[in-house]
Amino acid sequence: MTPRELIGTAEVPGGPPLRLFRRGADFMIVLDRNELMSTRMSGSEVALGTMTCARLAGRPASRLLIGGYGMGFTLRAVLERLTADAQVVVAELVPGIIEWARGPMAEMTAGCLDDPRVTLDMGDVADTIRRADSSYDAIMLDVDNGPDGLTRPANDGIYAARGLAAAYRALKPGGTLAIWSAAPDPVFAKRLVKAGFAVEEERVRARDNGKGATHVIWFARRP
Template sequence: MIPWTLIDSAKLPGQGELRLKRRGSEFSIMLGTNELMNSRLSGSEEALATLACATLREAPQPQVLIGGLGMGFTLRAALEVLGPGARVELAELVPEVVAWAKGPMAEVFAGCLDDPRVSVTVTDVGAAIAAAPARYDAILLDVDNGPEGLTIPANDGLYSDAGLHVARQALRPGGVLAVWSQGPDRRFTQRLRQAGFSVEEKMVRAHKGRSGARHVIWLAARR
């Protein structure tokens, strides 16, 4: 079996370290012993985008914010759904992740960062949300393994009552907040409803096929 090779690492604000590893054509991003993402598992990340952007296909100039660059699966899927007038803002907190996308993982990203509809900013997605009242038709969050601050403890604020209120204010009427999670969280569903969202909870496959692990995507529409 081909061994894993460490390509690079990146310090996270506050604590922790991301590690980019490669085995043949396969990539993995690790946080400690947790694998945050793998280039062979893209099904649920793509579903995050296709479900959230489904109603925006015919919109003339939809504005979409994606929190977390990852391996680009969510971004690529969003671009496939959205029309030529769309604008997709990508907020990534860790500059090394952007460098990995343009360097060792360029094949995985397949040029999506060069799409003229895309702008990438190295920033906290929470700050991007707070700075843009009534700006977005969709906000997609894939910055943790669920509605808690795994990668960055401060991300807890994104999923709190106050954080959800700010996200709701950043959406246009009918806009959608979509959140990826490794598993269900009943209390988070309740918080979304209490914050003024109409909520759907979707179970999707980590793989594109019909077997394997299931992940959760919340689709929360601003009422």
Template sequence: MQGRELIDTVEVPGGEALRLLRRGDEYIIAIGASELMSSRMSGSEEALATMSCERLRNSKNARLLIGGYGMGFTLRAALAALGPDAQITVAELVPAIIDWARGPMAALAGGCLDDRRVNLVIGDVAATIADAPRRFDAILLDVDNGPDGLVRAENDRLYSPVGLAAAKAALRPGGLLAIWSAAPDVRFTRRLAAAGYRVDEVHVRARAAGKGARHVIWFAQTD
């Protein structure tokens, strides 16, 4: 079995360091002992985009916010699903993630960040949400391994009642908040409902071929 090669390490504001690793042709982003994502497992991140776009009332000129670039799986799937007049804002807190996408993982990115429909924001997705009243048709969040601040403690606010209310205020009528998680969380499902969302909890496989671990996506719709 091939060993892992450390490509780069970067500090996260208010959190632990992220590491980019390579094993053969596979890339891995890890934090501490936890593997956040792997280029071998893209199915659930792609489903976050495709299943969200299927729920949009109008995908031709939809306005999406994606929180967390990761390895670009969600962004690429959204671009493939949306029309030429759509606009996607990608909020990425860590500039090095984008450097990795344009550098060692450029082939994996496939030029998605250069698509004219993409607006890249280097900053906290919570700030983008707070500055965008009634702007988005959908907000897609994949910044942690679930509804808690794994990458950094400040991310907890995204999943708090205050954060869920802020997301609701940033959505257009009938808008959608979609949140990816590595595992179920009954309390968070209840929190979404208490915040006034209509909640659909969907289990999807980690790999595009329908294999691997089961991940969770919450689709929370507004009225």
């Protein structure tokens, strides 16, 4: 087996550092011993983008917020489906993630961060959401490992009642809050309903070939 090569380390505000590894043509972002994401398992991140766009059909000049750039799978999926008049804000807390996207993973990034429809907001997506008022047609959150936070304790606030209330206010009427999770969470699903959302729960595979672990995406619509 080809050994993993450590490419770089990125500091996470309020949390342990992330490490980028390469094995052959594949990249992996790792926290401690947990593989958070990899180029081999992009199916559910792509689905987050494609399934959200499907719910925006007919909305002109859509404005979207993506919380967490990751490896850019969701962003690229969204850009492939949005019209030229759309706007996408990408909120990313970790500068090292963007440095990797523009550096060792530049070929995979394929210039998506330089798309004229994209605005990069370096900071906590929770702050971006709090500043908004009926601003977005969709908010996509792929932050941490889902509601059961892993990367940094402060992420828990995004999924708490106050965080969901802020997301509700940030959406336009009829807008969608889409949340990726590594596993089901019935308590969190009930919290979405309590926050006033109409909720759909979708199960998607980790790999784009329909194999691998099953992940969860909640689509919570503001009535």
